[in-house]
Amino acid sequence: MTRLLHRSIHTPPRRAVAASGIRFTDSEGKSYIDASGGAAVSCLGHAHPAVLEALHAQLDKLAYAHTGFFTTDVAEELAEMLIGDAPEGLSHVYLVSGGSEAVEAALKMARQYFTETGQPERRHIIARRQSYHGNTLGALATGGNEWRRAQFRPLLMQAHHIAPCFAYREQMPEESDTDYAARAAGELEAKILELGPETVAAFVAEPVVGATAGAVPPVADYFKRIREICDRYGVLLILDEVMCGMGRTGSLYACEQDGIAPDLLTIAKGLGGGYQPIGATLLSQKIYDAFANGTGFFQHGHTYMGHPMAAAAGLAVQQVIRRDNLLENVQVMGGHLCDALQAAFGQNPHIGDIRGRGLFQAIELVGDRESKAPFDPARKLNARIKAEAMARGVMVYPMGGTIDGVRGDHVLLAPPFIVSKDDVYDIVERLDGAVNAALAA
Numbered sequence: 382m383t384r385l386l387h388r389s390i391h392t393p394p395r396r397a398v399a400a401s402g403i404r405f406t407d408s409e410g411k412s413y414i415d416a417s418g419g420a421a422v423s424c425l426g427h428a429h430p431a432v433l434e435a436l437h438a439q440l441d442k443l444a445y446a447h448t449g450f451f452t453t454d455v456a457e458e459l460a461e462m463l464i465g466d467a468p469e470g471l472s473h474v475y476l477v478s479g480g481s482e483a484v485e486a487a488l489k490m491a492r493q494y495f496t497e498t499g500q501p502e503r504r505h506i507i508a509r510r511q512s513y514h515g516n517t518l519g520a521l522a523t524g525g526n527e528w529r530r531a532q533f534r535p536l537l538m539q540a541h542h543i544a545p546c547f548a549y550r551e552q553m554p555e556e557s558d559t560d561y562a563a564r565a566a567g568e569l570e571a572k573i574l575e576l577g578p579e580t581v582a583a584f585v586a587e588p589v590v591g592a593t594a595g596a597v598p599p600v601a602d603y604f605k606r607i608r609e610i611c612d613r614y615g616v617l618l619i620l621d622e623v624m625c626g627m628g629r630t631g632s633l634y635a636c637e638q639d640g641i642a643p644d645l646l647t648i649a650k651g652l653g654g655g656y657q658p659i660g661a662t663l664l665s666q667k668i669y670d671a672f673a674n675g676t677g678f679f680q681h682g683h684t685y686m687g688h689p690m691a692a693a694a695g696l697a698v699q700q701v702i703r704r705d706n707l708l709e710n711v712q713v714m715g716g717h718l719c720d721a722l723q724a725a726f727g728q729n730p731h732i733g734d735i736r737g738r739g740l741f742q743a744i745e746l747v748g749d750r751e752s753k754a755p756f757d758p759a760r761k762l763n764a765r766i767k768a769e770a771m772a773r774g775v776m777v778y779p780m781g782g783t784i785d786g787v788r789g790d791h792v793l794l795a796p797p798f799i800v801s802k803d804d805v806y807d808i809v810e811r812l813d814g815a816v817n818a819a820l821a822a
Contacts, residue, residue: 527786
């Protein structure tokens with residue numbers, strides 16, 4: 382009997398009792414490799430001594446201070462570090478407790494920016510199908526994860542969705558990457574013109590799509606085109622790096638690899654590595670100036686924003702990433718992960734695509750490789766793979782609805798940045814066994 386409302390009522394989870402490095406131990410003594418970082422969260426693995434030390438020190442000094450009364454040294458230092466490495470133009474940090482809160486804040490910042498600058502008619506938010514931006518109502522409305530949205534649709538604000546940049550599923554056989562990037566980005570311009578440029582506030586996108594579609598990167602100059610379109614029509618660009626940011630793809634901010642800077646950027650997950658709940662919205666100088674020269678504040682807030690313990694965790698995690706040069710390890714181990722996935726699944730007739738960046742990669746399963754036809758959703762292949770992987774002592778992140786929220790299966794991998802080459806090949810070997818067992822069932 383449990384008094385917790387678990388994610389699945391009829392399938393209670395195993396009970397974790399310890400974790401260290403890249404491994405968990407359950408109450409029965411079984412060990413599991415954390416090959417997904419939970420949900421791409423645990424970038425340093427578990428029980429990292431430097432982070433634990435920082436948390437103990439902060440707890441001894443100050444556990445909580447409401448931001449309506451105080452700021453703290455640790456929150457100020459974290460913001461300084463984040464902006465010091467941020468894409469050009471981002472100047473300030475708004476600390477919250479997670480990704481959904483960060484996205485909600487970004488949406489409100491976009492709206493308030495336009496009311497402060499005398500453009501109250503700008504209200505429309507555009508995002509992409511097969512995206513995920515969080516589970517609170519504003520973030521859920523913005524995202525394009527249809528399975529999560531369906532039953533709550535009557536409660537959701539209006540948002541508009543265009544096609545994603547999803548080459549495996551949507552690029553035409555005869556199209557070059559450049560031509561496809563132009564066509565996919567062109568959907569944004571078409572939607573802005575359809576709604577009326579003077580009414581559009583922001584476009585929201587994940588630089589590398591996360592759980593909903595499985596580590597889908599853009600092609601060619603897609604995001605440079607998106608940036609140009611937003612600038613042309615005065616639309617704010619919000620990049621959601623909650624899952625793909627903070628080093629996960631091999632650069633601290635994922636959009637660095639696309640050569641652009643957003644007006645607003647959301648981070649969480651790898652920011653604090655799971656040691657405390659923390660997220661942040663980074664805003665540009667022009668948005669900050671609009672607030673400063675207008676009402677003088679951002680009309681929003683949460684009880685636990687800027688929490689000193691959370692800030693201490695975020696600061697310690699980011700310091701370790703820099704101290705230990707872990708971005709280089711992400712790049713090198715990402716190469717090994719790609720090689721291992723290609724070796725294991727490259728010729729598998731039921732693996733249609735292997736994709737991603739850095740330590741953020743996925744395989745997409747298909748019933749027929751030539752036609753790219755998915756498996757029948759009733760087969761629940763993604764759930765079978767998860768169960769088979771856990772039986773083999775490896776945690777991976779499978780999802781269904783890859784194509785349209787109903788059809789398609791993929792498996793996401795996002796191991797900690799401290800992973801070794803041997804770990805990578807061990808993970809893929811166990812995943813290979815799990816996939817083959819699920820397919821044979």
